Amino acid sequence: MATVVARESLADCVGKGLGVSDWMTIDQGRIDRFADATLDHQFIHVDPERSKAETLYGGTIAHGYLTLSLIPHLIDGIRLAPEGVKMVLNYGMDRMRFMEPVRTGSRIRAHLKVLEVTERSPRQILVKSEVTMEIESNAKPALVAELLAMYLF
Numbered sequence: 001m002a003t004v005v006a007r008e009s010l011a012d013c014v015g016k017g018l019g020v021s022d023w024m025t026i027d028q029g030r031i032d033r034f035a036d037a038t039l040d041h042q043f044i045h046v047d048p049e050r051s052k053a054e055t056l057y058g059g060t061i062a063h064g065y066l067t068l069s070l071i072p073h074l075i076d077g078i079r080l081a082p083e084g085v086k087m088v089l090n091y092g093m094d095r096m097r098f099m100e101p102v103r104t105g106s107r108i109r110a111h112l113k114v115l116e117v118t119e120r121s122p123r124q125i126l127v128k129s130e131v132t133m134e135i136e137s138n139a140k141p142a143l144v145a146e147l148l149a150m151y152l153f
Contacts (some may be wrong), residue, residue, distance in 0.1 A: 002081035007153065010082055010125060013114040018129075019078035023107040023136065024070065026062045031104060034066040048104070061101040067108065067142050068096065071131055074110035080127060084153050091126060091148035100140040107136040115146065125151045 003018050028048065035041045043050045044061055051060045072090075079088075102108060116128040127149045133142040 001077055002079050004081045004083065007082050007084055007125070010080070010117045010127070010151075013080060014117055016114055018080065018112040018114065020134075021074040021078055021110040021112075023109045024074060025107050026066075026102050026104065028060060028104050031060060031062050031066065034063055034069075038063070038065070040065075057101060057103055060104045062104065062106075064098040064101075064143070067098075067102050067133055068145065070108070071110060071133070071145065071147070074108075074133075075112050075131060078110070078112050079149075080114065080129075080151075082125070082151055082153075085151050087152045089150040089152065091150040093148060094128065094146040096143065096145040098143050100135060100138060100142050102135055102142045106138075108142055109134050109136075120150075123153050125153070127151060 005013060031045055035046050040063060044055055045063055046060065048060050052058060111132040111134060113130045114127060115130050118126045120126050129147050129149065131145045131147055135142050
C-alpha cells in the first residue's frame with residue numbers, strides 16, 4: 001500500500017524505508033518478450049542451452065534493463081502518495097548499478113527508501129528514493145538505483 005502523507009510531512013520521510021514489494025518471478029517468456037521489444041537477442045538471455053554450456057550462470061539471465069524496467073510496477077504499491085498531488089513524473093536517476101544477474105526462474109522484489117526531498121517551487125517537489133532489487137535467496141541485490149520523481153501539486 002502506498003504511503004500517504006501530508007505535503008508538509010514529506011521531509012519527515014527522508015531516511016525512512018517505505019516498504020517492500022511483492023515477489024515477481026522472472027520467467028523465460030518475459031525475457032523473450034523483452035528481447036523482442038528491444039531487439040537485444042544476445043544468447044545469454046534467449047538461448048537456454050547455449051547459456052548453460054557457455055556461461056557461469058547455468059542458463060539464461062534477464063536483461064539488466066528488463067529488471068530496471070520493472071521498478072515502476074514493483075514500487076507502485078509502496079511509493080509515496082502525498083495528499084493533493086496531481087501528477088508524478090519520472091524525472092530520471094542519479095545513480096544505478098547492476099550488482100548481480102537475475103537468473104531465469106528467480107524471484108525479485110523491490111525495497112524503497114526516501115533519500116531526499118527538495119521543494120523546487122510551490123507546485124513542484126523532487127523526491128529522490130533508493131530502490132534495491134532483491135533476488136530471493138541471494139545475498140547480493142540485482143540492482144541499486146537512485147530514482148528521481150517530480151511531484152506536481
